[in-house]
Amino acid sequence: MRRHVAIVGNGAAAISALETFRLHDRHSRVTIVSGEPCTAYSRVLLPYFLRRTVPYAHLFIRDAAFYRNSGADLLLGSAVERVDVGARSLELADGRTLSFDRLLLAPGSSPVRPPIPGLEGPEIQHLWRLDEAGRLDRLFREGARAVVIGAGFVSLQAAWAARQRGLEVTVVELAERILPTVLDEPGAHILRECVLDSGVGLHTGAHTEGVVRDERGSLRVSVEGLPPLAADVVIVGTGVRPNDHLLAECVAPGQRGITVDDTMQTAVEGVYAAGDVARGPVVGGGPRTVHALWPTAVEQGKIAGANLAGARAVYPGSLSMNVTSMFGVTVASLGRFAAEEGDSVVRLGALPGLRYLQVVVRDGVPAGAVALGGARAAAALGYLRPFVRRQVPVADVEAVVTGEHVAGGITPGRTRGRAVLGSFAGGRALGRGLPGSPGS
Amino acid sequence: MRIVAVDPDSCVACRNCEYACAFQQAGDFDRARAHIRVAYYPAERACVPFTCMQCAEAWCMEVCPAGAIARSEETGAVEIDAARCAGCKMCLLACPFGNIGFDEAHGVSGKCDLCGGDPRCVGSCISGALEYVEVEDAFAFRRQALDARLRHVLRLDKGRL
Numbered sequence: 001m002r003r004h005v006a007i008v009g010n011g012a013a014a015i016s017a018l019e020t021f022r023l024h025d026r027h028s029r030v031t032i033v034s035g036e037p038c039t040a041y042s043r044v045l046l047p048y049f050l051r052r053t054v055p056y057a058h059l060f061i062r063d064a065a066f067y068r069n070s071g072a073d074l075l076l077g078s079a080v081e082r083v084d085v086g087a088r089s090l091e092l093a094d095g096r097t098l099s100f101d102r103l104l105l106a107p108g109s110s111p112v113r114p115p116i117p118g119l120e121g122p123e124i125q126h127l128w129r130l131d132e133a134g135r136l137d138r139l140f141r142e143g144a145r146a147v148v149i150g151a152g153f154v155s156l157q158a159a160w161a162a163r164q165r166g167l168e169v170t171v172v173e174l175a176e177r178i179l180p181t182v183l184d185e186p187g188a189h190i191l192r193e194c195v196l197d198s199g200v201g202l203h204t205g206a207h208t209e210g211v212v213r214d215e216r217g218s219l220r221v222s223v224e225g226l227p228p229l230a231a232d233v234v235i236v237g238t239g240v241r242p243n244d245h246l247l248a249e250c251v252a253p254g255q256r257g258i259t260v261d262d263t264m265q266t267a268v269e270g271v272y273a274a275g276d277v278a279r280g281p282v283v284g285g286g287p288r289t290v291h292a293l294w295p296t297a298v299e300q301g302k303i304a305g306a307n308l309a310g311a312r313a314v315y316p317g318s319l320s321m322n323v324t325s326m327f328g329v330t331v332a333s334l335g336r337f338a339a340e341e342g343d344s345v346v347r348l349g350a351l352p353g354l355r356y357l358q359v360v361v362r363d364g365v366p367a368g369a370v371a372l373g374g375a376r377a378a379a380a381l382g383y384l385r386p387f388v389r390r391q392v393p394v395a396d397v398e399a400v401v402t403g404e405h406v407a408g409g410i411t412p413g414r415t416r417g418r419a420v421l422g423s424f425a426g427g428r429a430l431g432r433g434l435p436g437s438p439g440s
Numbered sequence: 441m442r443i444v445a446v447d448p449d450s451c452v453a454c455r456n457c458e459y460a461c462a463f464q465q466a467g468d469f470d471r472a473r474a475h476i477r478v479a480y481y482p483a484e485r486a487c488v489p490f491t492c493m494q495c496a497e498a499w500c501m502e503v504c505p506a507g508a509i510a511r512s513e514e515t516g517a518v519e520i521d522a523a524r525c526a527g528c529k530m531c532l533l534a535c536p537f538g539n540i541g542f543d544e545a546h547g548v549s550g551k552c553d554l555c556g557g558d559p560r561c562v563g564s565c566i567s568g569a570l571e572y573v574e575v576e577d578a579f580a581f582r583r584q585a586l587d588a589r590l591r592h593v594l595r596l597d598k599g600r601l
Contacts, residue, residue, distance in 0.1 A: 375541075378533045
């Protein structure tokens, strides 16, 4: 049957959904509706753009030809005001309406504006959307003074980018520690040292009272217990919240995010949600969660795209994964990395390319991990990820994270004479490699 | 499409494949830069070369936030475009087999690209442990290899140990 499928959003979830949908359905009409005026770009890359490691043109991960070849109409720069579930139509900000048979809501999330007085003016920016990154790029002048409010994943990457561009940078964080959603305490401590070593000022447990502009137009950020911080640019990075207002009836009271089942369908038949906006199932059961992570958006988009075409794909649940390099160190985490009562932990440290690694194990099954160091930190968690995802018990965690179970160790020649044979993926780990689907 | 298939029973851990790969990919003989590695397990007297399997559903490719990983139409290899790679290391986190490396000098990820259809590792293999074969053929081969490996580990073929 030829349907009209509307996809609200143009990010990781939307693109992944479109691509998967077309594997199942080549005939139905698809329209992508996005409030932003450009083809898909990668939010993950914005800090790298500010660091000047990615040119502007490479921020765009799909071009116009992609949408043409995928048979998708584009309504760009058209924000959706309202979803009329009863009439099966979208009301756009420009007054138009668009009817649909099936709908995917993948509008992402938006930065939270903290209740700090004076957060107004062209020098005060989030780092979330493409236009904001462009404005920050122009504000990043060597020798300028930047104050970053917040010490989460995006804020710290923004601080690192500013530092690399030669700015004087101060980070102010209300909480007692940095990166609570990405790193455990020891990991955060190591990164903190790296931040300080890079010459960036860092104040945790510090309450930002307000931003004022003096008579000459210069900004001053007042922080409780500190002398005022003069600033040429202020970056506000205090988290994001899902753009879930489009389907408020599917947001549980007191929560954020549109609740979806394991097919990514909302409580409304034929209406799906994926990506930062969705509160979906997680690996190993437990309460549904909003991850707001790129890999989760890709996975959920795939499931939603298949099901928009009637394919009955089921999502096993998302597993959080974070990785970036900043302040000279690779920071990676996976799943539930903070140990709770009843967990055991395996810690490794001071191996070549690995400064710190902790795996949290529950009843023999790894639940998550944190790693800091070189590229090896990311690879170590890559080895571990299938075991966390499939909840496979691991007798020798160290052999897994060092890669000995599949490859005798990451470092060529480093062996301890221990092959964990057939530990997962059947014979695949034994050598005769086969294309398969290790990821999902 | 064809992939580099591995027969662990034939491998003698000479590491020629690692040298050939490093020379092709990085221009020198630093084996740490190779995209194929020979794992050596002395206690089991086993050695197994590992390289990218060019997964049918390549999670590294799907998850790359830079759109830098794509499948070559010519060879079917999952390739990283170094010009587009941001160096975020998401692919390293995505690969369960440790088959993606990171070039610190250039800040980009790297992996086996089948040398454009003429994998140097296979060309330099002295024992026939590496073959560049059609995926379907590798399938049948794998079953035999697994059986052989199990016999080996369970000491069912005493003459070999």
